[in-house]
Amino acid sequence: MLPGFSYLHALGSGGFADVFLYEQGMPRRKVAVKVLLSEVVDENVRRMFQSEANLMAQLSSHPSILTVYQASVASDGRPYLVMELCSGALAERYRRAPLSVLEALRIAIRIGSAVETAHRAGVLHRDIKPSNILLTAYGHPVLADFGIAASLSELANDELVGISIPWSAPEVLAEETAGSIASEVWALGATVYSLLAGRSPFEIPGEQNGANELRARIARAKLPPLGRPDAPASLEAALKRSMSRRPEQRQRSVLELVRDFQAAERELGGEATPIDVAMDDWALASIAELDDRTLVRGNGGRAVAGGRRRRRSGSPSVATLVRHSSDTHAPGTGPSPEQRRNQLLTWLLATVAIVLIAVGTVATMSLIRAKPGEIPRVANIGAERSADSVRFNWADPGMTNADQYSVHLGDNPPVMQRTNEFIVDAQPGERVCLMVVVNRDGRNGEPSDQKCVELPE
Secondary structure, eight states: OOTTEEEEEEEEEOSSEEEEEEEETTTTEEEEEEEEOGGGOSHHHHHHHHHHHHHHHHHTTSTTBOOEEEEEEOTTSOEEEEEEOOBOHHHHHHHHSOOOHHHHHHHHHHHHHHHHHHHHTTEEOOOOSGGGEEEOTTSOEEEOOOTTOEEGGGGGGOOOOOOOGGGOOHHHHTTSOSOOHHHHHHHHHHHHHHHHHSSOTTOOTTSOOSHHHHHHHHHHTOOOOOOOTTSOHHHHHHHHHHTOSSGGGSOSSHHHHHHHHHHHHHHTTOOOOOOOOOOSSOOSOOOTTSOGGGOOBOGGGOBOOOSSOOOOTTOOOHHHHHHHHTOOSOTTSOOOHHHHHHHHHHHHHHHHHHHHHHHHOSSOOOOOOSOTTOOOOOOOOEEEEOSSEEEEEOOOOSOOTTOEEEEEETTSOOEEESSSEEEEEOOTTOEEEEEEEEEETTEEOOOOOOEEEEOOO
């Protein structure tokens, strides 16, 4: 029995845990409860389970990562997680009939966004595969099961705790590494291949597909053709690159692979699925909507609207600025009762705003110092060249959570995105030019200077 929950029935069982359907009493809703199997509970497994709870709690604000509501220990000593109730139907569905190319790409981009966000938080999932992609009640794909996830900084001393052979990279199967960004690129590519082919990449219909046979084929990394005439050749090339035998030949990040998937969407005539990747610094709450007695005003009297531009060193703190804005009584006199009430309200609202901002900050709390309605401009676009691509990047000019970058590449239609980098495939000797505009509420700001790069012959 779990306090506050009513048992309904079992949902399934895995190697480490059972999953049950419960109804939560307050707030009333159906939830999935993952409980460790009593026979596997030891200190190492408890550590893994605690790690999963902490990691998923940190990351589950992402729209494509399974939400964790609660974690605790049952009366019999078994740890458990209370999670959003989702469906595992996708893992069965793709085996019966492969997904359409556009649907598979939409799922791939959303899950890839979740994986990239985890990587930026310093976390590897280490078990990306179709059965760990669940669907919410509204059909949105979410990444689940961070049970063998690990911090990037911990992998040097981390033991190999488990692998899913059909979607594991050769270096993982050979125990050369417990996981890396390159092996996650492989796993995501293998997962997308599976959704499109109806089988894992190195399964051969009609032949032996046991663990030993799969290991041998994966070690050779000779990827069989996808066999989908409706799939663009560029998509097949991206998947083949993601599952290159040598890690350095794969896409350099999951984000780069996701951009390949977006390019395939556009090639098929569809709109590119947005990439949801958490930025380095952002604020959950805007304090611009508070009573105007508590509006934060910077030097020159410009109102702060909330966002990601850093506060200058030496500027007054939020609390100080709020206090000064409410000091309206005449010098040498005490505040009236009404002014005291206003001051109290001001402090309460300011405290709420500060708490919300602190909770929502991923890395560095920052405030926009632009005038209300002003659209920031991107400056100083950088570029890194490789043999066959150019990676453009730029600093955040002061974006709000709703802003997007409109990326203009030559005569191509602009690409809307939230991330501040853009990778372009190019041929030796080709000249590539890029310009970026911030879009706010459907309006474009002033364009950046054009940045052009020519690849060497």
